[in-house]
Amino acid sequence: MIRPQLTLGLFLCAWPASAQTPAFEVASIRPSTSGADGGSIGRRGDTFVATNVPLTALLGYAYSPPNAPLLKEQIAGAPDWAGTDRFEIQAKLSGDTPTATVEQTKQMLQSLLEERFELKAHRETRGLPVYNLVLVKGGPKLSADQTPPDPRQSFIQFGSSGNQLTALPRGAMRLITEASGLTLSGTAIPVSKVVSLLQGQSDRLIFDKTGFSGLFDIHLVFSPLAATSVAAESTVSLFTAIQEIGLKLESAKAPVEVLVIDSVKRPSEN
Helix, strand or coil: CECCCCCCCCEEEECCCCCCCCCCCEEEEEECCCCCCCCEEEEECCEEEEEEEEHHHHHHHHCCCCCCCCCHHHEECCCHHHHCCEEEEEEECCCCHHHCCHHHHHHHHHHHHHHHCCCEEEEEEEEEEEEEEEECCCCCCECCCCCCCCHHHCCEEEEECCCCCCCCCCCCEEEEEECCEEEEEEEEECHHHHHHHHHCCECCCEEECCCCCCCEEEEEEECCCCCCCHHHHHCCCHHHHHHHHCEEEEEEEEEEEEEEEEECCCCCCC
8 A cells, every 4th residue: 555787888868959849958868876775856957867766767757647646556568677777867958948847847758768768658548446535524624714825835844853843834734753653733734735645655546535625734643654663653554544634545446547668678878
């Protein structure tokens, strides 16, 4: 339920800008030799940077629908090495960088994958296991103030119990690491924000079936993904803890768009 060696070489290729198919002006790809577990993907100024990531992560970034993730379970037909071999990418964005959108950056990465990895893929709809978020116990208790919070203050703050904490603005949440586990708190929170938090810990897509449009306060204590202490193991998971505020995840099956890999190769050295 909870989620989740190449030979060294430098690959360099220039990509002409195109109005129809956005592409990076220049991009370098090389195998990662760091041996680390984690990685990152994103823009840094006028450069797209991927550090120590497998092809599956690149596919997840490049082909994710707007405002939604593309989970590993939504990528079908990829070879084994797509999830184990890791790569480093630095690519300069083409065109007017300050106005380049996330979707344009994703299209540039698609072009890079199609050219350098010789990726051929198509989308199709398949029935997959999902979670439906539903109401229990009458649903969350409404906050006293239902005034919509400033969307610019809608963030998740991370910290530890030893840190000096300031008051959170309405609409924000704070996740604190403590000896007993993790504590999540916030005021004037919409259901959509909880869905986003849950989605980050799930290997299935989560659909909001609550029909709940109000704002509520939240205070939950739950165990981290990898509990390492007796105290942490004695608490419940976030998936279970949300029932305290009137929400519950139910297993279901639904038509989900899947990216099917027809063929793909490791990038070859120039």
